Each structure stands twice: as C-alpha cells, then as structure tokens.
Amino acid sequence: MRLQYAPNVRIVEMPCSGTIDHRVLLQTFEDGADGVFVAGCMEGDCHFLKGNFRAKKRVHQVKKILDEIGFGGDRLDFFNLSAAQGQRFAEIVKIMTDRVMELGPNPLNKSAKKEGGAA
Amino acid sequence: MKTESKLQKILDNGQFAVTAEIGPPKHSSAEGIRHHAEMMRDYVDATNITDNQTAIVRLSSIAAGVHVQSCGIEPIVQMTCRDRNRIAMQSDLLGAYSLGMRNVLCLSGDHQKFGNHPTSKNVYDIDSMQLIYYLRRMRDEKLFFSGEEIKEHEPRFFIGAVANPFADPFEFRVARLEKKVEAGAQFIQTQCIFDMERFERFMEMVRERGIHERVHILAGVTPMKSWRAAKYIQNNVSGMIVPDELVERLKNAEDPKREGVEICIEQIKYIKENIKGVHGVHVMAIAWEEVVPEIVERSGLYPRPKVD
Amino acid sequence: MIIAQQKPVKDVAAMISNCKKVLLVGCAGCVTVCLAGGEKETEVMASSLRIMRKMEDNPLETVTYTATRQCDPEYVDMLGNMVQDVDAIVSLACGVGVQYLAERFNDKWVVPALDTKFIGGSTVHGNWEEKCGLCGDCILHRTGGICPIIRCSKSILNGPCGGSQYGKCEISKDVDCAWQLIYDRMSALGKLDKLMEFQPPKDWSKSRDGGPRKAVREDVMID
Incomplete structure (x- = not known):
C-alpha cells in the first residue's frame, strides 16, 4: 500500500492511547498545533482492556474545555483505528485536514495565514 | 384539653365536622378570600388557610385568617416549618392568637424546589412533630419552646396535624400518626383521598391501635376538574395516589367538572357511612372554592350544627 | 472528605x-x-x-x-x-x-x-455524594447510621414527611428518601420502636448558627 496522506501531519507515538493525559493534549495546542486527533485501538481490542475507552473519554473532556474557553473543541477528535487499517488512517487524516482547513490556523498562531495543517 | 375553638366543640360533641380550604392569593387584596369565605360561611365549620402552599409566595395565612374570621368563619391557620425558625413561629403564633385564631395546623411544608422561589433557603429549624409538641406544651405547661416560662396569656390553640396514608413507608404511616397524637395533635386532616381502598386499610390500622379514640380524624377529599388534572397528580405529585379508574371515569365523562363533583360527593358519603373512626371531612377544592357549598349540601352535611 | x-x-x-x-x-x-x-x-x-x-x-x-x-x-x-x-x-x-x-x-x-x-465520599470512581451535615452533634446512633440532617431535604428528625413515596424524596425521583432508608435499616435491625421516640429539636448553636466553630486539643499544643 502506497497511500497518500497530507504531508503536514506529525505522528506522535504512544504505547497506548490510554496513556494520553489532558495536559498533553492541551500542550499540543499551546505549542501551535492546528488540529489533533488521537487514534486508539478498535473497541474490544485493547491489550489493557479499557485504555482506548478511557482515551476517548479524556479526549471528549478536553474538547469540552476547548469549547468552554472559546478555542473550539472541533480541533480535537478521537478515532478508533487498527494498525491494519492504512486506508482508514488516510481517510481520517483527510477528514481532520479538511476540517482544520475550514477552521483556519490555531488562533494562538497570530502570525499564521489562513492555511493550516493537522499535526 | 379544652380550647375556645368552635371546631373542637363540634368534634368533641361527636358531630361529623366539615372543614374546607381557602388558598390566599398571590397579591395583596383580600377581596377573593372574603368572597370565598362568605360563600362557604354556612356550609363549613372552619376553613384552613394555607401557608404559602407549594412554596409559592402568597398573602400570609394569619392575615388571611383575620379576613376569613371577619366574614364569620372560624379559620384554621396553617403553619409550615419551611419558612420560619422557632423564634418567628412563636411570635407569629402569639400574634395569631391575639387576633382571635384558635386553630393551628402544623405541617412540614412542601420543599421550595417546586415553588416560585426555588433558590431560597429553607429553615426547618424544627419539624412538624416538634412544632406539635411545643405548641401543646405552650398551652398546657405555659412554656416557650425553649422551656422559659410564659408568665401570662399563653396561646391556647386547638392543635391539628396532617397524615398522609398514601406516602411511604405505608406500614409506618399509622405509627407516625400515633407519634403525632402522642406529641399533642388533637385533630388530623389527611392528604386528598383518591385511593379509597388504601385509606380503608390505613383506618383499619388506626382502629387496631385505638388512635381514632384519641384524636379526631378528618378525611381529606378533593373534587377534580379534569382527567388531565388527575393524571398530572398521578404522575407528578409525590405522596399522592390516583387510581387509573378515576382518571378513566373523568375521561369518559360528558361533563368532567360535574363528574368530579359527583365523585367527591360519593366519596364523602362512603367515608361517612362505611369507615369507622373518621370524625369529619376536609374538602380541599383547590382553586375551586365555589363548588364547596354544593358538595356539602348534596353530601347530606347541611345545615351545619350551631355552637354557642 | x-x-x-x-x-x-x-x-x-x-x-x-x-x-x-x-x-x-x-x-x-x-x-x-x-x-x-x-x-x-x-x-x-x-x-x-x-x-x-x-x-x-x-x-x-x-x-x-x-x-x-x-x-x-x-x-x-x-x-x-x-x-x-x-x-x-x-x-x-x-x-x-x-x-x-x-x-x-x-x-x-x-x-x-x-x-x-x-462533605461526602465516593460511590464509584468519578461520583461523589454528600453524607454529613456538619451539625456538630452527631445523632447517627439514633437514625440507623443514616444522616437525616443532610440526606433529608427538610432535615426532619421525626420523619418521614408526607412527600416520601416509593423510597424517593419529593424533590426528585433521583433522590432517596433518607427516612425510608432509616426505616428500612431500623426495621432490619429490629429497632423500629426507636423511631417512635420523640426526637427533640437540634441545638443549632453547635452548628454554623453559633458562629465560627473551634476545636481544641490542649494536650497536643506546642508552647
């Protein structure tokens, strides 16, 4: 498979999506990311049983905070994805990239022009 | 313990008493209260004046009592534990007695959550049981709630309380009624009866304990205006039971208001003739005071006894 | 906590x-x-x-x-x-x-x-509930270990009031009636006669109504 996906995506590997911390997600936006998505394993496939479910809940909590402070929770999302779903990965990257393009750059990057990318 | 209450005289004489209810308005005119009082005057022995019922601000129970009394009806002042601490309660009770009130009904009061001031603070410094107990002690032992002596002119109220046969735990309802009687309650008005079978079971337990010989129980009845009102109570008012048959009967009626009156009259007749230990009825025609005279008359309870 | x-x-x-x-x-x-x-x-x-x-x-x-x-x-x-x-x-x-x-x-x-x-405790992770009314004069020995001061929405000491139905409080179907719980527990313990005892009013001066409260242990104070 030689799938194409947007070049402006940076992948941060974590041993398990369940290790995602609210602070890390907020930090990515403080550091300038225009959009972030967390890819957790398919439901039922977690080695630690519930890591992906917990990650999903945490992502939703951070989305709430981002909405509350006016930053916008749409810049963050959670998807279930297995290592064998390259096609789906490319799709999700497109979904997020399109969404972020629509939203424009991270409002904290005042100098940036309206041409974002997903990180 | 004897008081100057006319209601007490009627009950103690063994006559089947009739009380009704007047709900004060959400404004400062007594015109409506006086109108209702004059209308009911010859048909009831006394009327309850509700105390900010369902926690909605209304003209005060004691002030309304003065209006009712000047129209020739004996008032029963209701006092909830929700809005006053023990200082305010005693002060209001002294004032009520000075204005000629002779009956007080002690109750917990509906939670303010359902009223028009849901963000207010409730008081509940004392509960209804304690209010009954201290009101009796005020009269019989001439003591303030604190235990301090009342040197002269202690208020001598005829003390009433409420019982709800339709609340839970059912087995404990009669026990709690007895506790109120032990505390000093002399008459009891029940919650609106729609489930007659349950009320009969309740009264059976009352008789088993001989409570009906120590207190006057007045059965509460309410005429319904529509099946929707009945359905609303059935689904939304905690501590009330409305059987489906009653809702259906109102639903199928050609003239639901007439049917509501008929049902109420049937209930009163049934209670008077079949349920031993009930010493009167309390007609709560909520926002429908005009219908009370007809209900009383057609239930065979008119004319009312004269008391000196 | x-x-x-x-x-x-x-x-x-x-x-x-x-x-x-x-x-x-x-x-x-x-x-x-x-x-x-x-x-x-x-x-x-x-x-x-x-x-x-x-x-x-x-x-x-x-x-x-x-x-x-x-x-x-x-x-x-x-x-x-x-x-x-x-x-x-x-x-x-x-x-x-x-x-x-x-x-x-x-x-x-x-x-x-x-x-x-x-003041309360957790039921499950992420869920806490109120248990103590801080009245300064504990009566849990008289109420089957269930606090009516805070768990009854009217702080009734001689309950339950007429708003208790199907085990719930009149304020909400999501709130247990504290007095139903007390009744059930006392019943299970064979102590229903205790509920027939008249409970006098609380001395609220031991609660917030007496002004800010203090607690002292002189033996542990360091000079």
Missing part, C-alpha cells in the same frame, strides 16, 4: 483579567482525591487560562505548585518565594485553603478556582 468542583474557566479568567502573571496553587488533600484541585487539575487549569489569554492577545504567565495541604500554615509558608512577583494567586483548594492563602499573603489578590460543595 471535602468535595469540591472546578468553577468554569471563564469565571476564573474573569477574576484575574488584569493580571500578567499568576500562581496557581493546587492542594494534595481532599481536592486531589475528588479530582478537582490536585496537581493535574491545576496544570489543566493553568493551560486553559494561558490558551484563553493568548487568544485575546494578552498572554498570561503561570506558575503552578501543589501544596501538601492548604489548610495548614506550615505548608502555606512554603509558597513564600513563589508569590513575590505574581499579580494574583489562584487557589484550587476548598474554601479553607483560599482563606489560608489570603491570610498568609495579605497583600496578594487571592481568588478561588473551585466551588466547595459538601
């Missing part, structure tokens, strides 16, 4: 809108356990505030620290060096902690980031 909840970030931001640099102080006591003001929550609050302010082109500098307890002078003293150059202190402790900080650093603007809710 004391259960608290975070105020909306916007409300906290409004309290410090004039500040350029603030110190956010978490507390490792009760509010860490109830996940309202521990180290993590303090950092999330700081990050949220920074993002908000940066969006407004008015960046906020934050310093975070989590005290062992904010209700103890010795731990509050440890903040001494950190408060020097900040414009305000945001406390993520209960109301006690906020006051300890305000008292100790009396020239600083100290604001609360939490609403102190009640």
Whole structure:
C-alpha cells in the first residue's frame, strides 16, 4: 500500500492511547498545533482492556474545555483505528485536514495565514 | 384539653365536622378570600388557610385568617416549618392568637424546589412533630419552646396535624400518626383521598391501635376538574395516589367538572357511612372554592350544627 | 472528605483579567482525591487560562505548585518565594485553603478556582455524594447510621414527611428518601420502636448558627 496522506501531519507515538493525559493534549495546542486527533485501538481490542475507552473519554473532556474557553473543541477528535487499517488512517487524516482547513490556523498562531495543517 | 375553638366543640360533641380550604392569593387584596369565605360561611365549620402552599409566595395565612374570621368563619391557620425558625413561629403564633385564631395546623411544608422561589433557603429549624409538641406544651405547661416560662396569656390553640396514608413507608404511616397524637395533635386532616381502598386499610390500622379514640380524624377529599388534572397528580405529585379508574371515569365523562363533583360527593358519603373512626371531612377544592357549598349540601352535611 | 468542583474557566479568567502573571496553587488533600484541585487539575487549569489569554492577545504567565495541604500554615509558608512577583494567586483548594492563602499573603489578590460543595465520599470512581451535615452533634446512633440532617431535604428528625413515596424524596425521583432508608435499616435491625421516640429539636448553636466553630486539643499544643 502506497497511500497518500497530507504531508503536514506529525505522528506522535504512544504505547497506548490510554496513556494520553489532558495536559498533553492541551500542550499540543499551546505549542501551535492546528488540529489533533488521537487514534486508539478498535473497541474490544485493547491489550489493557479499557485504555482506548478511557482515551476517548479524556479526549471528549478536553474538547469540552476547548469549547468552554472559546478555542473550539472541533480541533480535537478521537478515532478508533487498527494498525491494519492504512486506508482508514488516510481517510481520517483527510477528514481532520479538511476540517482544520475550514477552521483556519490555531488562533494562538497570530502570525499564521489562513492555511493550516493537522499535526 | 379544652380550647375556645368552635371546631373542637363540634368534634368533641361527636358531630361529623366539615372543614374546607381557602388558598390566599398571590397579591395583596383580600377581596377573593372574603368572597370565598362568605360563600362557604354556612356550609363549613372552619376553613384552613394555607401557608404559602407549594412554596409559592402568597398573602400570609394569619392575615388571611383575620379576613376569613371577619366574614364569620372560624379559620384554621396553617403553619409550615419551611419558612420560619422557632423564634418567628412563636411570635407569629402569639400574634395569631391575639387576633382571635384558635386553630393551628402544623405541617412540614412542601420543599421550595417546586415553588416560585426555588433558590431560597429553607429553615426547618424544627419539624412538624416538634412544632406539635411545643405548641401543646405552650398551652398546657405555659412554656416557650425553649422551656422559659410564659408568665401570662399563653396561646391556647386547638392543635391539628396532617397524615398522609398514601406516602411511604405505608406500614409506618399509622405509627407516625400515633407519634403525632402522642406529641399533642388533637385533630388530623389527611392528604386528598383518591385511593379509597388504601385509606380503608390505613383506618383499619388506626382502629387496631385505638388512635381514632384519641384524636379526631378528618378525611381529606378533593373534587377534580379534569382527567388531565388527575393524571398530572398521578404522575407528578409525590405522596399522592390516583387510581387509573378515576382518571378513566373523568375521561369518559360528558361533563368532567360535574363528574368530579359527583365523585367527591360519593366519596364523602362512603367515608361517612362505611369507615369507622373518621370524625369529619376536609374538602380541599383547590382553586375551586365555589363548588364547596354544593358538595356539602348534596353530601347530606347541611345545615351545619350551631355552637354557642 | 471535602468535595469540591472546578468553577468554569471563564469565571476564573474573569477574576484575574488584569493580571500578567499568576500562581496557581493546587492542594494534595481532599481536592486531589475528588479530582478537582490536585496537581493535574491545576496544570489543566493553568493551560486553559494561558490558551484563553493568548487568544485575546494578552498572554498570561503561570506558575503552578501543589501544596501538601492548604489548610495548614506550615505548608502555606512554603509558597513564600513563589508569590513575590505574581499579580494574583489562584487557589484550587476548598474554601479553607483560599482563606489560608489570603491570610498568609495579605497583600496578594487571592481568588478561588473551585466551588466547595459538601462533605461526602465516593460511590464509584468519578461520583461523589454528600453524607454529613456538619451539625456538630452527631445523632447517627439514633437514625440507623443514616444522616437525616443532610440526606433529608427538610432535615426532619421525626420523619418521614408526607412527600416520601416509593423510597424517593419529593424533590426528585433521583433522590432517596433518607427516612425510608432509616426505616428500612431500623426495621432490619429490629429497632423500629426507636423511631417512635420523640426526637427533640437540634441545638443549632453547635452548628454554623453559633458562629465560627473551634476545636481544641490542649494536650497536643506546642508552647
């Protein structure tokens, strides 16, 4: 498979999506990311049983905070994805990239022009 | 313990008493209260004046009592534990007695959550049981709630309380009624009866304990205006039971208001003739005071006894 | 423990809108356990505030620290060096902690980031409920170990009132009637006769109505 996906995506590997911390997600936006998505394993496939479910809940909590402070929770999302779903990965990257393009750059990057990318 | 209450005289004489209810308005005119009082005057022995019922601000129970009394009806002042601490309660009770009130009904009061001031603070410094107990002690032992002596002119109220046969735990309802009687309650008005079978079971337990010989129980009845009102109570008012048959009967009626009156009259007749230990009825025609005279008359309870 | 909840970030931001640099102080006591003001929550609050302010082109500098307890002078003293150059202190402790900080650093603007809710415990992770009314005169031995002061919405001592139905309180079908619970427990213990005893009114002077309360243990005081 030689799938194409947007070049402006940076992948941060974590041993398990369940290790995602609210602070890390907020930090990515403080550091300038225009959009972030967390890819957790398919439901039922977690080695630690519930890591992906917990990650999903945490992502939703951070989305709430981002909405509350006016930053916008749409810049963050959670998807279930297995290592064998390259096609789906490319799709999700497109979904997020399109969404972020629509939203424009991270409002904290005042100098940036309206041409974002997903990180 | 004897008081100057006319209601007490009627009950103690063994006559089947009739009380009704007047709900004060959400404004400062007594015109409506006086109108209702004059209308009911010859048909009831006394009327309850509700105390900010369902926690909605209304003209005060004691002030309304003065209006009712000047129209020739004996008032029963209701006092909830929700809005006053023990200082305010005693002060209001002294004032009520000075204005000629002779009956007080002690109750917990509906939670303010359902009223028009849901963000207010409730008081509940004392509960209804304690209010009954201290009101009796005020009269019989001439003591303030604190235990301090009342040197002269202690208020001598005829003390009433409420019982709800339709609340839970059912087995404990009669026990709690007895506790109120032990505390000093002399008459009891029940919650609106729609489930007659349950009320009969309740009264059976009352008789088993001989409570009906120590207190006057007045059965509460309410005429319904529509099946929707009945359905609303059935689904939304905690501590009330409305059987489906009653809702259906109102639903199928050609003239639901007439049917509501008929049902109420049937209930009163049934209670008077079949349920031993009930010493009167309390007609709560909520926002429908005009219908009370007809209900009383057609239930065979008119004319009312004269008391000196 | 004391259960608290975070105020909306916007409300906290409004309290410090004039500040350029603030110190956010978490507390490792009760509010860490109830996940309202521990180290993590303090950092999330700081990050949220920074993002908000940066969006407004008015960046906020934050310093975070989590005290062992904010209700103890010795731990509050440890903040001494950190408060020097900040414009305000945001406390993520209960109301006690906020006051300890305000008292100790009396020239600083100290604001609360939490609403102190009640004394209670957890049922499952992430869920807490109120259990004690802090009346200062415990009567749980008379009520089957269930507190009517706080768990009955009318604090009735000779309950249940007429609003109890199907085990629930008249205020909501989601609230258990404390007196139904008391009745059930006393019944199971064969002690229903206890409920027939008249319970006198409470002495509220032992509660908040007697003014701020104090507790003293002279034997452990250090001269």
